[in-house]
Amino acid sequence: MSPETRPDFLITPEGLRLDGRRFDELRPIELQCGVLKTADGSASIRQGKTYILAAVYGPRELHPRHLTLGDRAFLRCVYRMATFSVPDRKKAAPSRREREISMVVANALEPALFLEEFPKTVIDVFIQVIQADGGTRCASITAASLALADAGIPMRSLVPAVAVGKADGKLIVDLGDEEDKYGQGDVPIAILPRTEELTLLQQDGYFTREEFLEAMQMGINACKYIHELQKDALKRAYAKRAPEGSDEEEEEDEGGSEYEDNLEADIGESDYDEEDER
Numbered sequence: 001m002s003p004e005t006r007p008d009f010l011i012t013p014e015g016l017r018l019d020g021r022r023f024d025e026l027r028p029i030e031l032q033c034g035v036l037k038t039a040d041g042s043a044s045i046r047q048g049k050t051y052i053l054a055a056v057y058g059p060r061e062l063h064p065r066h067l068t069l070g071d072r073a074f075l076r077c078v079y080r081m082a083t084f085s086v087p088d089r090k091k092a093a094p095s096r097r098e099r100e101i102s103m104v105v106a107n108a109l110e111p112a113l114f115l116e117e118f119p120k121t122v123i124d125v126f127i128q129v130i131q132a133d134g135g136t137r138c139a140s141i142t143a144a145s146l147a148l149a150d151a152g153i154p155m156r157s158l159v160p161a162v163a164v165g166k167a168d169g170k171l172i173v174d175l176g177d178e179e180d181k182y183g184q185g186d187v188p189i190a191i192l193p194r195t196e197e198l199t200l201l202q203q204d205g206y207f208t209r210e211e212f213l214e215a216m217q218m219g220i221n222a223c224k225y226i227h228e229l230q231k232d233a234l235k236r237a238y239a240k241r242a243p244e245g246s247d248e249e250e251e252e253d254e255g256g257s258e259y260e261d262n263l264e265a266d267i268g269e270s271d272y273d274e275e276d277e278r
């Protein structure tokens with residue numbers, strides 16, 4: 001257990017955040033796609049000290065078959081935190097929080113996809129948090145949508161996401177871990193940038209109506225900035241990719257029983273104990 005002390009304040013007398021950011025300033029963000037060889041599409045995100053990998057497989061045959069949807073693809077998202085991703089070792093078994101975030105991420109991505117074009121298949125999105133320092137659900141959505149695009153899956157749009165919150169009475173964008181834990185509120189959002197349609201909206205804490213509307217606008221502006229970074233990452237990856245020509249397609253094995261067992265545990269069908277939710 002690492003003892004953690006609550007900071008006396010989150011906003012300094014100079015009107016800056018503890019890491020020196022302005023209220024509307026995002027942490028440095030680095031996005032990269034095509035980072036994993038085995039996946040059909042992949043992406044990584046570094047947002048401050050938060051570091052996440054996303055891998056996409058599919059559309060492909062769905063195992064276990066009873067999950068098959070007749071009229072569209074099943075978008076199966078699995079968000080997991082590495083045991084070493086937080087200071088207190090996280091249990092390896094999937095927690096309820098991880099299952100909730102898996103669902104929230106799928107719901108945020110789904111409106112961007114044409115799932116009806118791939119009935120009876122699955123699109124698997126595996127998200128692994130390597131280091132968590134706040135904002136992992138939003139960073140997961142940002143990275144996963146980039147990985148989906150990298151996999152060549154038809155999309156209406158990329159999906160940028162960010163959290164807006166409140167600390168010491170001030171609205172702040174892109175909360176770090178301390179701001180998330182000790183702040184007064186947290187509103188993670190994801191949008192389809194062209195229409196500004198919200199695909200994720202959650203809220204923790206109390207906001208007045210005026211604060212909430214201002215928070216929304218700050219979040220949408222931040223998402224639009226992240227969207228530009230997503231597009232740049234895609235362009236960089238495609239510019240770098242060598243012209244096709246070599247036949248390096250490697251067919252993957254059909255999902256064997258061992259694989260299915262593990263996946264069922266991942267998507268929450270196991271009877272693991274879960275105690276490490278926050």
Ligand code: CDP
Pocket residue numbers: 086087090097132133134135136137138177180276277278
């Ligand atoms: O990550 P996000 O803000 O989307 O989700 P959260 O549930 O509000 O968690 C906030 C932060 O708490 C995470 O980003 C981690 O830094 C931290 N956390 C932790 O230290 N241990 C856990 N088991 C889960 C989260």
